Amino acid sequence: MTEEIRHKKKISLKETFNKLIPELNEENVFLLQILVAAAIGLVTLVFLWRLLRSSSKRRGILLLGLCESGKTQLFSQLCYDTDVISVTSVKESSAQYTKGKKSLMVYDLPGHERIRYALFEKVKKLARGIIFVLDSSAIQKDVRDVAEFLYTVLCDGTVQSGVRRVLVACNKQDLTMARAAPLIQKTLEKEMNLLRVTRASQLQSVGEGGNNNSFLGRQGQDFEFNHLVPIKVEFVETVAKGGEKLEPVTNWLHQLA
Ligand SMILES: Nc1nc2c(ncn2[C@@H]2O[C@H](COP(=O)(O)OP(=O)(O)OP(=O)(O)O)[C@@H](O)[C@H]2O)c(=O)[nH]1
Numbered sequence: 001m002t003e004e005i006r007h008k009k010k011i012s013l014k015e016t017f018n019k020l021i022p023e024l025n026e027e028n029v030f031l032l033q034i035l036v037a038a039a040i041g042l043v044t045l046v047f048l049w050r051l052l053r054s055s056s057k058r059r060g061i062l063l064l065g066l067c068e069s070g071k072t073q074l075f076s077q078l079c080y081d082t083d084v085i086s087v088t089s090v091k092e093s094s095a096q097y098t099k100g101k102k103s104l105m106v107y108d109l110p111g112h113e114r115i116r117y118a119l120f121e122k123v124k125k126l127a128r129g130i131i132f133v134l135d136s137s138a139i140q141k142d143v144r145d146v147a148e149f150l151y152t153v154l155c156d157g158t159v160q161s162g163v164r165r166v167l168v169a170c171n172k173q174d175l176t177m178a179r180a181a182p183l184i185q186k187t188l189e190k191e192m193n194l195l196r197v198t199r200a201s202q203l204q205s206v207g208e209g210g211n212n213n214s215f216l217g218r219q220g221q222d223f224e225f226n227h228l229v230p231i232k233v234e235f236v237e238t239v240a241k242g243g244e245k246l247e248p249v250t251n252w253l254h255q256l257a
Pocket residue numbers: 065066067068069070071072073074086087088089090109110111112171172173174175238239240241
């Protein structure tokens with residue numbers, strides 16, 4: 001009895017198939033192949049889209065920079081709309097930055113040499129963007145340290161795989177000694193160019209040369225920030241104190257949120 005039903009089912013399936021595809025000639029086989037290829041393509045696209053979406057779930061913005069550059073001041077203005085009484089930060093702070101329906105998590109990291117890298121390691125996986133804060137009035141004196149720190153951050157594998165936007169906030173523009181952003185960019189590019197050579201020779205001397213991501217920029221050309229594609233590095237001028245000039249940062253954050 002059940003055999004009979006199965007047999008009938010088989011026949012009716014065959015009939016339906018025949019109705020849909022009357023003759024399985026070469027043309028139909030070709031069409032079928034195209035359909036299968038299209039389906040595979042679609043599945044791959046969905047997979048890639050989901051992969052991209054998962055990386056865009058990173059909502060962290062890291063505030064990095066040397067001590068006293070104004071990170072905590074900027075953090076406080078962005079997230080609490082107020083100035084802070086300055087004390088050297090010794091641990092990271094985080095708070096939500098919200099504008100309309102969009103929000104990001106801002107991490108203020110201490111600039112002190114001894115702890116800056118350890119704390120950066122801790123949160124770098126969350127980074128969607130980085131705001132590198134520097135004191136524009138002290139860049140002449142700090143250029144080496146600033147370049148070292150920025151170079152290390154830009155070489156980091158996690159940054160290179162997940163961060164596409166870096167904003168260099170040339171802060172303290174209210175001070176008379178402050179240098180303009182384009183000049184700071186040029187000064188840093190020159191310093192990074194020298195640093196690149198030093199780093200390469202250091203690595204060679206410890207036998208690590210070759211395939212590492214510590215060479216930034218284009219081989220055979222002087223270092224330029226716009227050679228770091230797909231990472232986009234932008235320089236802006238800010239005054240974090242009193243929230244006097246924050247639009248370049250808030251505009252950038254809106255693009256990222
Ligand atoms: N004139 C001026 N002073 C600023 C500005 N931004 C910050 N400051 C001052 O710079 C000093 C250091 O600011 P912080 O925000 O504490 O510096 P930080 O980068 O967080 O320093 P660390 O926590 O030690 O890494 C404070 O006295 C701030 O008031 C600015 O735009 N203009």
